[in-house]
Amino acid sequence: MTASRSDLRVVPAAVAVWGTAAALSHLRPWWAFVVVAAAALVGACGWRRPALAFPAACLVLVAACCGWRAAAVEASPVTRLAERGAVVRAEVVVREDGRAYDGRAGPGVVVPVTVRIVESGERTWRVRVRATAFVDGSPDAFVTGTRLAVRADLEPADGTDEAAVLRLLDWRVIGGGPWWWRSSEVVRDGIRGGVDHRDDQPAALVPALVAGDDARLSEQTKQEFTRTGLTHLLAVSGANLTIVLGVVLLGLRAAGASRRVLLLAGALTVVAFVLVARPEPSVQRAAVMGSVALAGLLVGRTGAGLRALAWAVIVLLVLDPWLAARPGFVLSVCATAGIIVLAPPLARRLAWLPEPAAQAVAVPVAAHLACLPVVASLSGEVSLVAVFANVVVAPAVAPATVAGLAAGLIDLVVPAVAVVPGTVAWASAWVIVEVARVGAAAPGAAITWPWPAWTLVPVAAVTGVVLWHLARRPALAVGVTLGLLVAVLRPPTPGWPPEDVVVVACDVGQGDAFVVPTAPGEAIVIDVGEEPAPIDRCLTELGIDRIALLLFTHGDADHVDGWRGAVRGRRVDVLADGPSGGPAVPAGRRVRLVSGGHVTVGAVGLEVLWPRRDADRVPAEVRNDASVVVRATVRGHRVLFTGDLGEEAQRGLARLHPDLAADVLKVAHHGSADHWPELVERVGPSVALIGVGAENPHGHPAPAALSTLSDAGVAVWRTDRSGTVAVVERDGALAVSAR
Template identity: 85%
Template sequence: MWGTAAALTHVDVRWAFGVAAVVALLGTWGRRRPAIAFPAACLVLAAVCCGWRGAAVEASPVARLAEAGPVVRAEVVVREDGRAHATAGGTGVVVPVTVRVVESGERTWRVRVRATAFVDGPADRFVTGTRLAVRADLEPADSSDEAALLRVLDWRPIGSGPWWWRGSEVVRDGIRDGVDHRDDQAAALVPALVAGDESRLTDQTRDAFARTGLTHLLAVSGANLTIVLGVVLLGLRALGATRRVLLVAGVLTVVAFVLVARPEPSVQRAAVMGSVALAGLLVGRAGAGLRALAWAVIVLLVLDPWLATRPGFVLSVSATAGIIVLAPPLARRLAWLPGPVATAVAVPIAAHLACLPVVASLSGEVSLVAVFANVVVAPAVAPATVAGLAAGLADLVVPAVGAVPGTVAWVAATVIVGVARIGASAPGAAVSWPWPAWTLVPVAVIAGWCLWRLARRPALAVGVTLGLLLAVLRPPSPGWPPDGVVVVACDVGQGDGFVVPTAPGEAIVIDVGQEPAPIDRCLTSLGIDRIALLLFTHGDADHVEGWRGAVRGRRVDVLADGPSGGPDVPAGRRVRLLAGDRVTVRGVLLEVLWPREDAERVPAEARNDASVVVRATVRGRRVLFTGDLGEEAQRGVTRLHPDLAADVLKVAHHGSADHWPELVRRAAPAVALIGVGADNPHGHPAPAALATLADVGAAVWRTDRSGTVAVVDRDGRLIVSAR
């Protein structure tokens, strides 16, 4: 059923109804055989729900209006809390909404369709259940379960939502108030652990949790519900409560949990599983975990088939299935460890293996410290969750008392944040996975089989564990980096990321690619722990969005950009560079050649031609960095600076056909570097650009074919080393 829903949410609705008809015929043929009839009924249900929902969206007047792109007035209800969304152009808020009324011209429609709104304003103003009146541009939606995207021009609240959402927000405020006396990331983590409120977490903390495999702690799910249910039910049982009282208390706990934590996909899955387990308690029979999980999937996909491909749902179900199936037998094979320790080791291993392909598809990385990190933080999760919730409840009655359990939660959260930061700072904490995510399925199976064999051999298991820890702390990198490096072109995929070493452990970094992992891996392999100057040539994502990887565990002394701006990266100071500026960093001279001094902040569509162009003199060699300049801007640079001679040329715009051959001829480089991704959809580098480089006799090195490329000055000769 899960696979059917995942497939049918991405095709025309007629396919959904066609699949429903075919499967219904098969089910009718096998109606006397439950092994055929019941799965057929589930598949028909999934297909009908997909078709019905998809047809409703397509027929909506909101979807039809979105095709024309008018400015409309609408009344919407916030479906999920707003989330701040940072980009190179600034910060906005993404708000999932349900559109109730839409007005265009003199016509008004009453509807009930989903949409996503992009709004300017503080994220905490957009709380689940809040009603808003908005004026917005309509655009076609990216997802087939939504009718439109709303680019909100102005908005005002017109209602605060039902009492249950208002009440849950009071509890969430209480959880935040309970740790307000502490102003650090541990205090910010407590609301995330208890209620999924990540609003106060920094990007660096989120990145550390992702790198160490602890992101699941930020997505409230089954573990949190289990902790809360366990405290409630065990407490009532100790007081002698009957089974019926336990059931009622359990149901109320599940409902309250969903309201406080918000109906995210992982929370929904946990709530349905908890309800199934409580039903088993009522009839006096403990339900099998896998059966409860299967019912949770069926129920949720009937209610919302589009959950099938939501990352939170996929990760939650995968992790739960891994824990149910693999953790108990693995813990039994680790019988040479104390029982609680064996379970603490088996559970994160099982979850990590089950989620490996999904995590890699989302982050492009495979964490090597996830199991270690989860084992270490496990004892701190329950105290942080229970104490944080207690702080929120105490704040409702006696606010002054809430700080006591809040402090307990903060202490436990401090341990978790500390483990995440230490684990993320390890050089080999994660490795990138450049192949399709599905290739990790056999890898996970093989890894699981190896762990299964190792689990019964204590000496071998301990030896392999210590060897892995050593590889994480000091990953092998023979012959790298080479001596005498002038410039390094990092393999960051389709984008730019260049490094100019200035001293041992220090460098100038020019652009950082689109993803954080590749630039972090490159800087780590070069031994860079301090960035003297971080320069963004322009604000396009493939040059700036990987900044979190660049600053991971590193200090940035100076952040520099041009008229097109860039993200607000933590740095000692920030400067704006224009033609005529000269910067010297530990003997490395940077001459700024472009844009002109009269250039002002430019719109997104003009960013390329406003790229900062610099010529660096390193070890007596000149390196010309040309950003993403197009032909017209390249003509402007050559008019402004007739002398563009360089030993090494960073080819403009990844080798685009939009170039001026005269710039290359004037530079006359011995080596040309092209930052480009394999099989990119833009056709970079273009044959015309490669032909121009061949005409001047430049040795062309591309990151898509050679990986990371270092240009080295050795005994007065330029040598290229790649890995």
């Protein structure tokens, strides 16, 4: 396909608009008007040169829209009320469906809204500004277009496009929204009803594939999709629109419909698609691209894909400049651009494969390379199985989407018949879920990327060049593919995991994560680090598939935020925490630990030594000193886990429990200088473990803490230098094995 002059003019304009919108969405409004003036001047000077005038005109539009909206938000009475922390009554309209989330204070719902009326004291204002509402309850009541009367506590918003954050104290529905949103919700209910004869994750996936409704998907399944590079299937995008449009237009063409009827049907399909799938960034981009393509057909010209994408970017960012930095929009545009630019030539290079197979390989490779830096910035991981997983699931996506939509529509008329296409959709979705589960379980499914995400830009470019040269060499391409598969599957490493393990300090960077095996494949896990990938990798390498007890010593991010990696593919029997709480992890039951408690898991006994029984919920600034301290007895050896206790809390621990003797000491707070030297003497360990990240900004472990341990003759093992460290029993004595 040869790019036209129009392509060469629109694409740079789209890039300029995107960069400008991304920058201005984080700046004060007056910057936008500076850009308007500068772009208008450039356009006026170069109005005879379209390559200069057209981008300048686009920049004027996007900057003006950005500045106008940011200024309106800044001047809004809602913004001023939020700065005062006022409690108000308001009328709001739900802008996007509510989504459930798990916060440290428990589950809740986040709802993007538009504030229409706000009352404070004796004053009432009519406004039209965006905000985000947080509320307890179920997301089912918060459907796009619904009008609510609320009483809310206002807080300042983080972004410049929203006036406030609303913490809803009470609310009630006062209107169901326009008919088109109500009708679209009926269709969405029908899609859910089409597979409600099944109650599992494949059935929950069908509404996500068809309409972007992932509310019934478990957190574990979502994490498996992320790890295997299949997350894009959970966000309705261009692929879904292409499938639906293809079915509609091919069916009408087979029936002999005229070109005008085809165009009208295509336009209505695009509108219906946006209403049912909701105007998410990826849906908006796909809809605009589809509209541009349909317009091209109307005037008798075949629009180039890159030109359609560029127009979609320009139109959407002029309408909403804040889309520029939203992950869904960025991923959607990058993936589409990669497929348009890279996939066709790569497929031609793979001519030694059958054409469908070449396309099946080229498309996910192109999309994955284009999205690599963005995905790494969001997840901190680089998936090594993404291309394999996408190739395997590709044949199942279209049947699941088409059959799921058919089941939903039939369910509205004849529910009993909907079970037939619903079963087809469920079977196709089962294949996708199983691929995600098996792929995520592979030891090398993803690797942590420790450097800034932008460093993946040259990596992706170099990888693309290498693949370009490999594509023409079948033997070499197959060999490299098999080599990558071996790296993903990772044959067992001799000597790891070691035998007779007492405790393992997992290398999770700047954070804590410790594992005490209790039975084959089962363990107690104490803290999980900040990122999901490292703790998942550590537990996988140790062969742990069941967590008998997951203990959060306190609620700081470097101890609890990696929980999704810990539970990925694993069952948690008991979740335990202390006064500072922790995230709501799916578990059999949850318990609160205080001094004096005893827990037995298999042959391992835990004594709870801290905090005191009278400890209550604590604010964030004193979480460290409220850490749960436990002493585990494993194979006759005692291990003392001290959380992040500071010096005063360590003194209090010693006063409460004069006998703190242990063979292994988990050094408090990553070896902080805020320590009580006498604690080491009281414990008398032979081995000390420090969970710490290399070159961390806190200076951990502090020289003073290391000196205290050295003076006591304790062998110190640090995860920043030794990686994952296992303390094992050898002939009744303790030894250390590091990996």
